[in-house]
Amino acid sequence: MPLREKIGFLGCGNMGRGILSGLIRRKIAKPQNVLVYDVASQKQKALEREFKIRSASSIGDLVKNVDILVLAIKPQDFRLTGAEIRRSLTPRHCIITILAGVPVARIKKELGSKVEVVRAMPNLGATVGQAVTALTGSIKSRLNLAGKIFAGCGEVLYLPEKLFDAVTALSGSGPAYFFYLIELLVKEAMRHGFSEREANLLVKQTAKGAALLAWQSKDSAAELRQKVTSKGGTTEAALQIFEKKNFPLILREAITNAIKRAKDLGRR
Secondary structure, rough: OOOOEEEEOOOOOOHHHHHHHHHOOOEEEEEHHEEEEOOOHHHHHHHHHHHHHHHOOOHHHHOOOOOEEOOOOOOOHHHHHHHHHHHHHHOOEEEEEOOOOOHHHHHHHHHHHOEEEEEEOOOOHHHHOOOOEEEEEOOOOOHHHHHHHHHHHEEEOOOOOOHHHHHHHHHHHHHHHHHHHHHHHHHHHHHHHOOHHHHHHHHHHHHHHHHHHHHOOOOHHHHHHHHHOOOOHHHHHHHHHHHOHHHHHHHHHHHHHHHHHHHHHHHH
């Protein structure tokens, strides 16, 4: 059964659009119960046409006409919009924030300490219905509501907020790490004589198959890796270089740096 609550999206970039698409596509919400406001009016009108949803004329208009407000703007824009949001908030409102690095305490500082806030960290997989979204909040009914919303664009995980900087570094930023590996493998394939089309097919289909296998198999990633790695074979030769160059340490330092940046953003 579709949610009865009216849902508003403040900002609707790639992530917001992915969440919105899942809501409508999976019939979690009726189009007439979804509103959107974005400073880019052309983007807003395009979403209105595509999903048959409604547009708001301003931030205040959006907040006044919804029960759930999804903050899908850039974190640096929140300070500019917070005061305008606060003016129209009432006790009935629930705030769902996907602002990377911005803790619940800061949202409440800007919007009022009594406002109900659910913090969410989805990732870019939302645009194809394959996100993983971490959720945290203090009120179970609101968490369950947010869970229904984000189930439309992938899997949902409930975690304490103290883990959210790590979630941001691992899954929020995670797609970029895989894209980077794909990018480098495609370049290597082309360096060895493959056309761009051939290189992309070889690498992307390999990545897709590996991801599906990792998802569906009962074996751990380490066990699956060992199954591909024959003694004295080509895979072992490649992995030896990864170990020699200390790839595990490089990855650890990268994740640590991303977590540090998430903490820095949260203090701003």
